[in-house]
Structure formats: C-alpha cells, structure tokens
Amino acid sequence: MPIGVFDSGVGGLTVLKAMRDLLPNEDLVYLGDTARLPYGTKSPASINRYASQATLQLQQQGIKLLVVACNTASAVAIDALRKQMHPLPVIGVVEPGAMAAVESCPGGAHLVLATEATVQLGAYRNAIRERDAAAEVRELACELLVSLAEEGWTDGAIAEAIVRRYLEPLTEASYVADSIILGCTHFPLLRSAIEATVDAGTTIVDSASTTAAFARHMLDDDDLLNDQSAAGRLRLLATDGATRFARVGGRFLDENLVAADIELVDL
Amino acid sequence: MPIGVFDSGVGGLTVLKAMRDLLPNEDLVYLGDTARLPYGTKSPASINRYASQATLQLQQQGIKLLVVACNTASAVAIDALRKQMHPLPVIGVVEPGAMAAVESCPGGAHLVLATEATVQLGAYRNAIRERDAAAEVRELACELLVSLAEEGWTDGAIAEAIVRRYLEPLTEASYVADSIILGCTHFPLLRSAIEATVDAGTTIVDSASTTAAFARHMLDDDDLLNDQSAAGRLRLLATDGATRFARVGGRFLDENLVAADIELVDL
Numbered sequence: 001m002p003i004g005v006f007d008s009g010v011g012g013l014t015v016l017k018a019m020r021d022l023l024p025n026e027d028l029v030y031l032g033d034t035a036r037l038p039y040g041t042k043s044p045a046s047i048n049r050y051a052s053q054a055t056l057q058l059q060q061q062g063i064k065l066l067v068v069a070c071n072t073a074s075a076v077a078i079d080a081l082r083k084q085m086h087p088l089p090v091i092g093v094v095e096p097g098a099m100a101a102v103e104s105c106p107g108g109a110h111l112v113l114a115t116e117a118t119v120q121l122g123a124y125r126n127a128i129r130e131r132d133a134a135a136e137v138r139e140l141a142c143e144l145l146v147s148l149a150e151e152g153w154t155d156g157a158i159a160e161a162i163v164r165r166y167l168e169p170l171t172e173a174s175y176v177a178d179s180i181i182l183g184c185t186h187f188p189l190l191r192s193a194i195e196a197t198v199d200a201g202t203t204i205v206d207s208a209s210t211t212a213a214f215a216r217h218m219l220d221d222d223d224l225l226n227d228q229s230a231a232g233r234l235r236l237l238a239t240d241g242a243t244r245f246a247r248v249g250g251r252f253l254d255e256n257l258v259a260a261d262i263e264l265v266d267l
Numbered sequence: 268m269p270i271g272v273f274d275s276g277v278g279g280l281t282v283l284k285a286m287r288d289l290l291p292n293e294d295l296v297y298l299g300d301t302a303r304l305p306y307g308t309k310s311p312a313s314i315n316r317y318a319s320q321a322t323l324q325l326q327q328q329g330i331k332l333l334v335v336a337c338n339t340a341s342a343v344a345i346d347a348l349r350k351q352m353h354p355l356p357v358i359g360v361v362e363p364g365a366m367a368a369v370e371s372c373p374g375g376a377h378l379v380l381a382t383e384a385t386v387q388l389g390a391y392r393n394a395i396r397e398r399d400a401a402a403e404v405r406e407l408a409c410e411l412l413v414s415l416a417e418e419g420w421t422d423g424a425i426a427e428a429i430v431r432r433y434l435e436p437l438t439e440a441s442y443v444a445d446s447i448i449l450g451c452t453h454f455p456l457l458r459s460a461i462e463a464t465v466d467a468g469t470t471i472v473d474s475a476s477t478t479a480a481f482a483r484h485m486l487d488d489d490d491l492l493n494d495q496s497a498a499g500r501l502r503l504l505a506t507d508g509a510t511r512f513a514r515v516g517g518r519f520l521d522e523n524l525v526a527a528d529i530e531l532v533d534l
Contacts, residue, residue, distance in 0.1 A: 147414040
C-alpha cells in the first residue's frame, strides 16, 4: 500500500523528495490541490473541507499512512484528518519540525520562518512550547520566499538580500537564534541562502526531512515498511494546472517533470 | 448608482485608486474575491463562474458600470460578463492599456510585464495586434513583482534588482521597448523601480490609470456621470480575510484601512 502525501500545491514536494530519499522502497502518491491554493488565506471551515476532500481522494488510493505536507492544513485540520483516517496514522509537518528543534537545543531560542498564515495560527510556537516550556519562540512571516522558491531564484544575491531584509529587525536587536525552523514547505529550497545570512552556530531545522524521518520511524514501529527489494513508485496528482505543476514542481522534487507525468483529479 | 469594480484580490485597488482620483463624484463599490484568489492558476470554466458570481453580487448593488479590474478575468470572461450586464457597460483592464500603448507609439515595440497567466492568455498581444498590425509585442511573466507589491517592498535595491533580473535577457539582446505596459494590477506600485531600470525614452503605460480614463470617457459619452457637487462614497467588499485585505489593500489604495472598513460577502 502506498503512502499518501498532500499539500495545497507544489511546496509539499520538498517533503515528498525527502521521503523518497529516506524511504526508497515505498510507493508514494502525492496530491497537490492546486485548484484551491493557497490554503493560508482561507477560513478554517474551508481548509477543513478541502483537507478532508483531499484525504478522501488519497484514501480511495488505499494508502497506509497520510502525510499532511502543508503547514496550514497541519495546523488547522490534523485532528479531523486523524479521525477520518482512523485507525491508520496521520503525520503533519509541524510536530516533527517542532520536536527536532526542541531536541537540537533544549531551552533554546527558536526562530520560525513561515508564511503569514502559519505565523498567525501560532502552530510551531504552540508545538514547541508544549514540548519545552523553557523554549523561547519567535515567528517571522516571509511571504516573498515562497515566490522566490517557485520562481527558482533560490541562490545568489537577490535571495540573500531578501532573507537579510526579513532578518534585519532581529539582527539590529542583536537577536541570535539557536535554531531556525524552515516552517514552510517551500523554504528548504532556500536553505543555502538562509545559511549564508545567519550565524554559523545556528541549527537549521528543515521540516521536510524531519517529517520524512518521522514517517520512516512510525512505519518501522508499526511494521508497515515495504520489503527492501521493492522499488518505490511515485504518482503525482493535482487538481489543476499540470503544466505549471510540472515546471515548478520539478524544481522542488529535483527531477525533470512534464505535464503528462501529472494526473488531474477533481475533488 | 455606483460603479462596480471587481478583482480576485487587492490588485484592482490600484484601478480603484485611479478611478477615485479621476472620478471623485462617483460612488464606487469594490469587490475582491479573496477567498478564491489567485484566478490566474484556475481553469477558464472556474474563472468564468467566479467572475459571473462576483458580477452578480455587484449587480445586486445596482451598479451602472462594471469595471473588471483583473487581468485574468478580463482576458477570459469579458464577453460573458458583457452579456450578463447587458445593456449596462463593462470595461476590462486589457483594452484600455492596449489602446494607450498603441496610441503612444504606433508601429512600435511593446513590452508587456504581467503574470504568467496573463502572458499565457496572450491578452495584451492580441489586443495590441488587433489595433496595430505593425506593432511588435513581447510579453514577460514577472511573478515575483506581485509578492513584492503585496509585501510593500516597492522601492529600493531589492525591487530594482528583481526588475533588472527579469529584464536581463532583453537587455543582453539590446532590446529597447518603446512602451512598457504594466499588465498586472499590482505593478503600478512598482512603477518607480521599473522606471529606474529602463531607458528614459520608454513610455510606461499604466493600465490602472488608462482604465480609469476609459471609464470616465464612457460615462461621459453615455451621460451617466454624477453631478459634480456629489461627494463619491466608497464601499469595499471581500470574500475572505478582512484583516489582510485592509493591511495590504491600504497600500494599494494609498489610504489607511482597518478590517472593520471591509464588508465580508459570500458569493
């Protein structure tokens, strides 16, 4: 049985890529709800409905695990999706990132870079403080980094200038984070630009790879891992715009995609 | 009777601002379909449905003229909206921009800066070539400029570096445009950054102000202008996210807005 991964668009493909690297024997089905992105500006009621419909589509593919590779849906809808998937497991992107940050520097100062929607929901803040009451958490909305990643301008002077400008108020206040959490699925693409602008001692927590590691761990615990001789297959579903999904998504997945690789579905 | 203006989000507020400046005696009702933005990535069938529902909402306000302040909806749905509004007039943003460009430099070389969706629809290309078969038209998708405008980073080194990078392939090919058309409602905010990076002889065609001028002309012709003693009132409607609409939209309208200024409607 495949693992289902869903996101509002192409961002979750960074999670899919990390899962492919770490779980090469698993079949993966990815669903990008591109017809209704972005989720971040929608109301909780809409996000719950969209996430439930996306999950139902993946349930019809017979998945053994659901990965919610979307920060907004993870923050808003994870409890409802756990009920919908019961008794099968559901993993969001927020909890693995928060856990990894707390483990890397207990009682530390954490800086969450995310979209405005994720910052407003306070999802990482809550998840970190639940696990470590001594932790200090700051959240910074960096909307432009999403467009930078989608445009493929992830390295070089422009990307670094934009990251530096977002961090400027903190730099001026002499704030130094122990960990920086990439709290948006787009941001792993900007990792090197972010690393170039922050203190060398800062740990970068990538919620894509932490989520993949968490998924592997959970499947292993439940004895649900595929045989190591299996060659994992990948299916990519989207609700609109196969051409753009292939072009932009190819960069996220680090693989050349064409529109014919994407199956359009209606939710 | 008021003039209705609609867009998928806040971008059309640059058109609204130009209309307010040019038509201070008119009542204006603006509808931003923020719950379903962006239109650019949606299918033509969805865009037609959304645009029709938005228009119906404005028709219920008793409007005398509809301005479609959204490039995607103008390109896809204008004919259907004209039928829906008949016998009342409908103005899109594409035609006034194209007309102004052709008038400013007949037989000239026009560069359209727009979103990917508008470029793919070829709306400005077709509208210019219909009016001037000798015109040469290039179209350039500049997605990041949308986020820059929404973030309010419209001046300075980062904005200019981004514009310069988009224009780089043309600069390297020694291409010089006679006119540059701001073919996205967000782009008038970036006018000074664009001017700073292009040849001083290039005419900048701002489709917001050309659309406002066209609306004034049309109302005047039809004898539908309000009395000059009237003080125009403004109503702002949105389908989701009043707080963000007020914060980002305030910059577009060049006026301080708070969430309570925005009426939420359901389409």
